[in-house]
Amino acid sequence: MTQQPDWYTRGRRHVWLPYTQMQTVRPPLPVTSAKGVRLTLADGRELVDGISSWWATVHGYRHPHIEAAIQRQLETLPHVMLGGLAHEQAYILAERLAAMLPGDLNHVFYSDSGSVAVEVAMKMAAQFWLNQGQRRVKFLCFRGGYHGDTFATMSVCDPDEGMHSLFKGALLEQLVVDLPRNPAQEAALGELLDRHRGELAGIIVEPLVQGAGGMVFHDAFTLQALRRLADAHDLLLIFDEIFVGLARLGDDMFACRIAGVQPDIVTLSKALTGGTLPLAATIASARIYEGFLSDDPLHALMHGPTYMGNAMGCAAANASLDLFEQEPRLEQSRTIGRQLERLLAPARDLSGVRDVRVRGAIGVIQLDGTAPADLLSAACIARGVWLRPFRDILYTTPPLITNEADITQIATVMVEAVTEWSNETRG
Structure with a gap:
């Protein structure tokens, strides 16, 4: 040896x-x-x-453009908390992401991993309704789905075939169904949602490809059907683009743009920094963001990872977006x-x-x-x-x-x- x-x-x-x-x-x-x-x-x-x-x-590894951006940031401002302070890289990155995503997906909340980005998306969706006096904290999710390893995200993964089946019964019970792939299945799912009206905060899905749950593909019809169902039943639609986002699918930078569907919340991570530093983003529409604006301090989104918006991570992400634009x-x-x-x-x-x-x-x-x-x-x-x-x-x-x-x-x-x-x- x-x-x-x-x-x-x-x-x-x-x-x-x-x-x-x-x-x-x-x-x-x-x-x-x-x-x-x-x-x-x-x-x-x-x-x-x-x-x-x-x-x-x-x-690829050690792309010189990303390395140079990280080095410059290291020499000036490696990190500063976003609670009460601001730095250039996080603000530039938020503006760029808002410009890239469709419609009014304009409000960026940073975290440091994909799982946490999904946790934040779920928390946003649930609190959006709580701020309106409605206790809607469950989610519609899908067999074959995978959204992370933290406790809330485990609950919206496939409960039987996924890697977290051991925790079945210990997690918040969600509504788990098959993806709708045709009009008949869309109609049947609509009837199911009628029976659960008032308890669901939203729908969460990996758009076009379910990754760690088995690399299962579906087409744009499924996402368009979910948008119709979300609108008809007043549910929020979350696209977990951590795997497929940022050019992996080839037809566009984001699966939501490929499908022609604007979700209410999008999560990004992985390719965001080109694989150099941990960074994630949860991007919400104007409607979601405005649902937290209030004179009541308890209506604020009470979440804040220590390293959220890390300056070197944001510098790497800005350099990564440069490469998507230039190459x-x-x-x-x-x-x-x-x-x-x-x-x-x-x-x-x-x-x-x-x-x-x-x-x-x-x-x-x-x-x-x-x-x-x-x-x-x-x-x-x-x-x-x-x-x-x-x-x-x-x-x-x-x-x-x-x-x-x-x-x-x-x-x-x-x-x-x-x-x-x-x-x-x-x-």
Whole structure:
């Protein structure tokens, strides 16, 4: 076995890893540096990162424009609380996000992670009604959905198939249904909402792609139906764009714009800073914002993460938005999608493969049972690609700067790894 770095050997027994059974886990790979789309391991190997460090490093690692912006901010104002104080980067970023999003989604509340951004969105929606004297604190959410790991967000994830099923019964009970995909299902959902009138604050959905719940795709009809249902039943509509927002789907910067639907609240994180620093935003419409304006101090949104609007994070996000404006990320996303469509197609003929699907710069091979995640991951690593399968899914969400040769390598490795598994287990 290759000699591991001293920091790794000494620290490994103290680090509790995410989504990991620590008793049986294979040792994680020590990374010593990253550049572009490549991770360099302590033993000198290089891996092409096929999942953008959980979908965040859309511009690749160590983009000089983002690094320079962070360095400048570090030298002047690394952080200052937003309670009673203001700084340039947070205010510029809020104005830019408001200009990018449709309609009157103009009011930006910062936090430091995607889960917290969704918590804030849920809190906004519930308090919007509480401020009007209505106790409407539950949400309509969807099977296959995933919105984070904090306590409230767990309650709006898939309660049975998701990673938080262990907590079923311990969380606030929500109204969980299938996504409406046709007029008949929309009508049936409308009847269900009639029966729950007065108790629901809103509807929360991952627009166009449900990510960590299984990389499940739906079309614009679903989102348009949810907007109609929200309007008909006086519900607030929340789009969780933490995964799909900021060019991942290729057709536009945001899924809400692709679908032609304006939600009442949008959440963003991950690609917001290009995967450099933690930052998230919950953006509300004028109606939501005005629902908190009052002479009563208790009508204020009582939330405030210590590092909300962190100056270096906002500087990184502004630099990231510069790159979306200056470099062809949407076209790159579409190009990646076309290549993945072609290169992943052979997997459809493999025994044990249920589905192969691509949307923008997302490529998925779905197996007909729980994926042997460790074996598939090891097979990909041996071929020079970092992928992290989950459940029955082997997928790629590469940095949007990934070139044709590296996409070819990623897709080829995915098909080869599944072929190897199929031959070994299916004969």
